[in-house]
Amino acid sequence: MSDRQAKIRELARAALAEDRVDYFIGWKQAYNPSEMIPAFVRSADEVDQLVWNPLAHHNLTAFLKRKMPDPPNARIGICVKGCDSRTLVALLQEELVDKERIYVVGVPCDGIVNRRRIEKEFADEVVDISFAGDTVTAVTRSGESKEFAKGDLLFDHCRTCRYPNPFYADDMAADPIVEPDDRTPMWGPIEEFEALSPAEKDAKIAEAFETCIRCFACIHACPVCWCWDQCVNRCRQPALVGQRVDTKENLMFQMVHMFHVAGRCPSCGACDRACPVEIPLYLLHRKMNKELYDMLGFEPGVSLEEKPIFQTFDVNDPFGEH
Amino acid sequence: MAQATHTKQAAGTTTTDAGDSVKVVGIVCNWCSYAGADGAGTARMKQEYELRLLRVPCTGRIDPLFALKAFEKGADGVLISGCHPGDCHYSEGNYYARRKFELLDRMLPHLGIEPDRFKYTWVSASEAARWQKVVNEFVGKVKALGPREGRAL
Numbered sequence: 001m002s003d004r005q006a007k008i009r010e011l012a013r014a015a016l017a018e019d020r021v022d023y024f025i026g027w028k029q030a031y032n033p034s035e036m037i038p039a040f041v042r043s044a045d046e047v048d049q050l051v052w053n054p055l056a057h058h059n060l061t062a063f064l065k066r067k068m069p070d071p072p073n074a075r076i077g078i079c080v081k082g083c084d085s086r087t088l089v090a091l092l093q094e095e096l097v098d099k100e101r102i103y104v105v106g107v108p109c110d111g112i113v114n115r116r117r118i119e120k121e122f123a124d125e126v127v128d129i130s131f132a133g134d135t136v137t138a139v140t141r142s143g144e145s146k147e148f149a150k151g152d153l154l155f156d157h158c159r160t161c162r163y164p165n166p167f168y169a170d171d172m173a174a175d176p177i178v179e180p181d182d183r184t185p186m187w188g189p190i191e192e193f194e195a196l197s198p199a200e201k202d203a204k205i206a207e208a209f210e211t212c213i214r215c216f217a218c219i220h221a222c223p224v225c226w227c228w229d230q231c232v233n234r235c236r237q238p239a240l241v242g243q244r245v246d247t248k249e250n251l252m253f254q255m256v257h258m259f260h261v262a263g264r265c266p267s268c269g270a271c272d273r274a275c276p277v278e279i280p281l282y283l284l285h286r287k288m289n290k291e292l293y294d295m296l297g298f299e300p301g302v303s304l305e306e307k308p309i310f311q312t313f314d315v316n317d318p319f320g321e322h
Numbered sequence: 323m324a325q326a327t328h329t330k331q332a333a334g335t336t337t338t339d340a341g342d343s344v345k346v347v348g349i350v351c352n353w354c355s356y357a358g359a360d361g362a363g364t365a366r367m368k369q370e371y372e373l374r375l376l377r378v379p380c381t382g383r384i385d386p387l388f389a390l391k392a393f394e395k396g397a398d399g400v401l402i403s404g405c406h407p408g409d410c411h412y413s414e415g416n417y418y419a420r421r422k423f424e425l426l427d428r429m430l431p432h433l434g435i436e437p438d439r440f441k442y443t444w445v446s447a448s449e450a451a452r453w454q455k456v457v458n459e460f461v462g463k464v465k466a467l468g469p470r471e472g473r474a475l
């Protein structure tokens with residue numbers, strides 16, 4: 001792990017020192033050392049704050065959709081994991097990011113630890129999380145300490161990950177790790193949900209979306225949801241989503257997000273992790289990807305040449321009446 | 323249901339309450355399905371009357387969210403119809419649309435909406451008889467399911 005961290009620092013230092021980038025986006029420790037936050041490094045002597053460990057969950061490509069137009073000529077260095085690179089590819093496919101002005105450091109990823117799972121094991125605040133092999137040790141403010149197996153703490157989408165190595169990178173922070181031979185996607189908890197009856201699904205969806213406060217965190221954290229001021233979720237005309245706070249409006253709000261990223265969202269899980277009220281957004285986004293895969297054998301963000309599927313068509317699409 | 327009956331009575335019409343039990347929204351393209359529906363009407367073909375038609379320039383204009391919004395606002399069924407693939411007035415609008423509708427069709431059951439409550443199909447301007455059949459079959463299925471009440475969406 002620390003090898004990758006050292007290599008990220010080395011590559012970032014070289015890029016900044018040689019003035020190939022104006023700033024470099026990576027991960028660093030938060031004020032609380034058990035948390036990670038995104039880091040913007042602007043000079044070579046600041047690169048030592050960059051950190052890589054299994055808590056580096058942020059999909060940093062979300063900053064590209066925001067930063068690319070402004071400042072207009074910025075050259076940006078960025079770290080991507082396997083899933084992050086798929087969102088980067090989706091942005092490149094749509095020419096929303098200029099390939100010439102980014103420097104991408106790919107980080108092969110063994111899975112990201114869900115910090116919320118650790119937090120729930122303690123009554124007190126977790127102040128330190130350390131990693132040794134497959135063991136994760138968490139320590140609270142009052143000194144209580146527990147050990148976990150890393151495998152138990154991974155995000156669901158990491159357990160079913162088929163693309164641990166970045167697709168698109170200028171330099172790699174480590175040699176690619178062994179990838180699964182079988183790239184058939186796995187959908188995890190979606191299959192359980194599908195087995196429910198319409199009434200049960202309805203009840204579960206209603207329960208899940210009841211608590212949404214429409215803070216836009218899922219949309220801001222999403223690398224491929226980039227309409228900003230033009231977002232129909234923010235406007236009153238057309239009044240697709242109302243101001244009333246209830247399950248229906250909340251669900252409409254989420255459906256806007258889901259349908260607008262369809263064909264570009266690789267289920268990186270950034271929305272899930274950003275949600276302050278822990279709404280299981282994967283229920284919508286992974287289901288959508290599952291259906292796209294069933295419909296057209298399509299996986300988002302795995303080829304630079306491909307177009308997002310809703311921006312193109314095939315007269316022989318194998319569905320609907322002919 | 324009681325509310326719907328009340329509105330009808332206030333408007334001075336007499337209807338049986340069974341017919342008022344569901345609301346179905348039809349979103350149709352101007353060039354084919356609307357003309358087909360017009361043909362069916364002109365020919366006085368008997369159709370289920372719970373369907374309310376919305377005319378749009380092309381199925382390519384239809385965002386899947388329109389259908390979701392209709393469900394959210396209380397529709398019991400949504401029917402989308404346009405030109406047959408290959409016959410689009412704008413050449414390719416319905417090819418783009420088809421992908422979106424297929425995804426919507428697959429997502430709706432996931433939200434607890436029964437598959438029979440949504441249908442997308444193609445009816446040309448000359449297919450009045452087909453329009454009648456599509457409407458009667460679809461609305462019949464929605465009626466069999468009854469109104470949606472107190473649902474998530």
